[in-house]
Amino acid sequence: xxxxxxxxxxxxxxxxxxxxxxxxxxxxxxxxxxxxxxxxxxxxxxxxxxxxxxxxxxxxxxxxxxxxxxxxxxxxxxxxxxxxxxxxxxxxxxxxxxxxxxxxxxxxxxxxxxxxxxxxxxxxxxxxxxxxxxxxxxxxxxxxxxxxxxxxxxxxxxxxxxxxxxxxxxxxxxxxxxxxxxxxxxxxxxxxxxxxxxxxxxxxxxxxxxxxxxxxxxxxxxxxxxxxxxxxxxxxxxxxxxxxxxxxxxxxxxxxxxxxxxxxxxxxxxxxxxxxxxxxxxxxxxxxxxxxxxxxxxxxxxxxxxxxxxxxxxxxxxxxxxxxxxxxxxxxxxxxxxxxxxxxxxxxxxxxxxxxxxxxxxxxxxxxxxxxxxxxxxxxxxxxxxxxxxxxxxxxxxxxxxxxxxxxxxxxxxxxxxxxxxxxxxxxxxxxxxxxxxxxxxxxxxxxxxxxxxxxxxxx
Amino acid sequence: xxxxxxxxxxxxxxxxxxxxxxxxxxxxxxxxxxxxxxxxxxxxxxxxxxxxxxxxxxxxxxxxxxxxxxxxxxxxxxxxxxxxxxxxxxxxxxxxxxxxxxxxxxxxxxxxxxxxxxxxxxxxxxxxxxxxxxxxxxxxxxxxxxxxxxxxxxxxxxxxxxxxxxxxxxxxxxxxxxxxxxxxxxxxxxxxxxxxxxxxxxxxxxxxxxxxxxxxxxxxxxxxxxxxxxxxxxxxxxxxxxxxxxxxxxxxxxxxxxxxxxxxxxxxxxxxxxxxxxxxxxxxxxxxxxxxxxxxxxxxxxxxxxxxxxxxxxxxxxxxxxxxxxxxxxxxxxxx
Numbered sequence: 001x002x003x004x005x006x007x008x009x010x011x012x013x014x015x016x017x018x019x020x021x022x023x024x025x026x027x028x029x030x031x032x033x034x035x036x037x038x039x040x041x042x043x044x045x046x047x048x049x050x051x052x053x054x055x056x057x058x059x060x061x062x063x064x065x066x067x068x069x070x071x072x073x074x075x076x077x078x079x080x081x082x083x084x085x086x087x088x089x090x091x092x093x094x095x096x097x098x099x100x101x102x103x104x105x106x107x108x109x110x111x112x113x114x115x116x117x118x119x120x121x122x123x124x125x126x127x128x129x130x131x132x133x134x135x136x137x138x139x140x141x142x143x144x145x146x147x148x149x150x151x152x153x154x155x156x157x158x159x160x161x162x163x164x165x166x167x168x169x170x171x172x173x174x175x176x177x178x179x180x181x182x183x184x185x186x187x188x189x190x191x192x193x194x195x196x197x198x199x200x201x202x203x204x205x206x207x208x209x210x211x212x213x214x215x216x217x218x219x220x221x222x223x224x225x226x227x228x229x230x231x232x233x234x235x236x237x238x239x240x241x242x243x244x245x246x247x248x249x250x251x252x253x254x255x256x257x258x259x260x261x262x263x264x265x266x267x268x269x270x271x272x273x274x275x276x277x278x279x280x281x282x283x284x285x286x287x288x289x290x291x292x293x294x295x296x297x298x299x300x301x302x303x304x305x306x307x308x309x310x311x312x313x314x315x316x317x318x319x320x321x322x323x324x325x326x327x328x329x330x331x332x333x334x335x336x337x338x339x340x341x342x343x344x345x346x347x348x349x350x351x352x353x354x355x356x357x358x359x360x361x362x363x364x365x366x367x368x369x370x371x372x373x374x375x376x377x378x379x380x381x382x383x384x385x386x387x388x389x390x391x392x393x394x395x396x397x398x399x400x401x402x403x404x405x406x407x408x409x410x411x412x413x414x415x416x417x418x419x420x421x422x423x424x425x426x427x428x429x430x431x432x433x434x435x436x437x438x439x440x441x442x443x444x445x446x447x448x449x450x451x452x453x454x455x456x457x458x459x460x
Numbered sequence: 461x462x463x464x465x466x467x468x469x470x471x472x473x474x475x476x477x478x479x480x481x482x483x484x485x486x487x488x489x490x491x492x493x494x495x496x497x498x499x500x501x502x503x504x505x506x507x508x509x510x511x512x513x514x515x516x517x518x519x520x521x522x523x524x525x526x527x528x529x530x531x532x533x534x535x536x537x538x539x540x541x542x543x544x545x546x547x548x549x550x551x552x553x554x555x556x557x558x559x560x561x562x563x564x565x566x567x568x569x570x571x572x573x574x575x576x577x578x579x580x581x582x583x584x585x586x587x588x589x590x591x592x593x594x595x596x597x598x599x600x601x602x603x604x605x606x607x608x609x610x611x612x613x614x615x616x617x618x619x620x621x622x623x624x625x626x627x628x629x630x631x632x633x634x635x636x637x638x639x640x641x642x643x644x645x646x647x648x649x650x651x652x653x654x655x656x657x658x659x660x661x662x663x664x665x666x667x668x669x670x671x672x673x674x675x676x677x678x679x680x681x682x683x684x685x686x687x688x689x690x691x692x693x694x695x696x697x698x699x700x701x702x703x704x705x706x707x708x709x710x711x712x713x714x715x716x717x718x719x720x721x722x723x724x725x726x727x728x729x730x731x732x733x734x735x736x737x738x739x740x741x742x743x744x745x746x747x748x749x750x751x752x753x754x755x756x757x758x759x760x761x762x763x764x765x766x767x768x769x770x771x772x773x774x775x776x777x778x779x780x781x782x783x784x785x786x787x788x789x790x791x792x793x794x795x796x
Contacts, residue, residue, distance in 0.1 A: 081694060083669075083694075084669065084670065084694045084695060087669035087670075092662065093662075122695075128703070129704075131659075131704055131707060132701060132702075132703040132704025132705070132706065132707055133659060133662065133663065133699060133700075133701060133703075133704045133707070134684075134699070134700050134701075134702055134703055134704075135663075135666045135697065135698070135699045136697065136698050136699075136700075137666075137670070137695060137696075137697045138695050138696045138697070139694065139695040140694075140695055
């Protein structure tokens, strides 16, 4: 017996909720036990989300005993299917027909994990129901060490805390079909903005090759900073995360407790969300994306060059560490902090500009640009009038067959607020500023734009 | 105009009218594991028998109490019974088709609701369009349902009238093959356990998720009394009543132990019956055949019964291979 513990009815429910939350991210979970705690960790497939639930031995369990064995002296770990665990730890209903049939009947749940040479590697859970029925489940597991994500606390200078219930109610106001959430703050108005949108495209019609935004709608909810318990965020900083992940976090946070705390640094760097309750600590590290990354992430065409796509999707740093729970690490190994692949060549490199809740006309970069070095801030010139001489290609239907590596679908998105901005017409002035991301405040005035369809070198 | 001397049409062999199709549908659905079902019309009601590969059989009874009117004009058996024992009309019809017809009530409501929901792609999450608990389809009423079978070879006719819409369905009847009932020896029982159907359902729901192929049922005089266990791809599970002896209202085990293994899927087919029944009587005979009889309480119509029989995997220990279907005598299982 390596470790054994007992849960009461409520414990089983909490355990189940935690597993249900994890199931939204991945199919497998890594269970790690030590003398003083039990940890469940998982990573999603694209390695852009890391979840870690820690259960304190003496507070969460009715009984907890870690014995270890020759192989696992201080720390035991294994990997299990979440689905099997969920069915073991589900709530059970019972009661006489006549009494409230929603009365759950678990009296206690004893779990024992056994492993070692000559023994079957099994997690055995015995559930004693109040009515006398006893169920016993024996699950096999794989000996896999958990992967922990790194998060540098000192780097994450932006943070805020708010009641998860409030936040969850907020999310209800966003319609279906959204993918991304942009969180930004405005010091002047003392508001924190939550903007939801999707970059998914669809073909305009069966025959056309043009693509339009599936849902050309940005919804923004502004929350006063007073609603937050603590807000310290760089002004006008935009950070974008996946709505699906965020919702999953909130749904679970609401069950567990009140306060959700987040901390992050810059777009493209990980963001940490956490909340806790009696005996349970829940932590998530989500990858964030910068604005232009958002555009390219949501390619409809699955044939996008997978290498570029993977590189484009920022991944969390991972490290299999022995003996220390990284997320709670008191010492942050700055020297070891890897440089996350800077969101690379798939999109044009631009400095931050505020997300406008309007539509942009902006064809996609054509395939050659995938491998090319990022063009300089010509994207700044979000203009409909890109001087291309007589070959005004951008208005022709784009033929996907012409693309070389059959990767990217060109997209057109419609701007109903069309207004040519004179300052953008002078694109040539930008062409010469190769490699410098101008922090030009005039960027604020760019309300609509078109990003170039051609490489700079091909222009004029 | 000359009146042709058309003979007065003979009264139909069977005719019944029901105001609610829900219990009819539920009882039939619980044996819905085959395509063709054997129908017997008797003075007391209809009897439907479904067979699966001869290792599982389920019988559902539609007691005449379920109908507002029930008339039969069955041919009386001759004094000397030289022909078949049962003069009752018997035929086969398609079970899925019959189940579909019983669902017709309220189908119009569902279509309208779906059409409304499709129009609005921007609907917010706040307004959840939940299915209506009080729709006609859910309740299965608000109209009348007439069943009839005029004569041998005629189709089985179902006429549904609801809100001015009259739907007539004629289901083709097939000549019945001689049904070979799974032999179950009531006089040689090894055990008999009566308990609430929900405990059995819970036990199977406990075991189901591991995806097992075989289910082993063991009844023993001493603890754990009744135990269901299985081994699946993701692990093994077992449920026992060691501490729940009092849940077993009737408990009689003749020998020390009765253990048999069944294909999990066939036991699983009876879960629908477990869901609607209040009590179940489990009996095993010496041959290893398992009988489950479910008692369903239908509001305002008394009790209806569902009978299942399961043939276990053949034992391969020693050198004997027990044939489970060797019994020549067929005896029908009596009711409780």
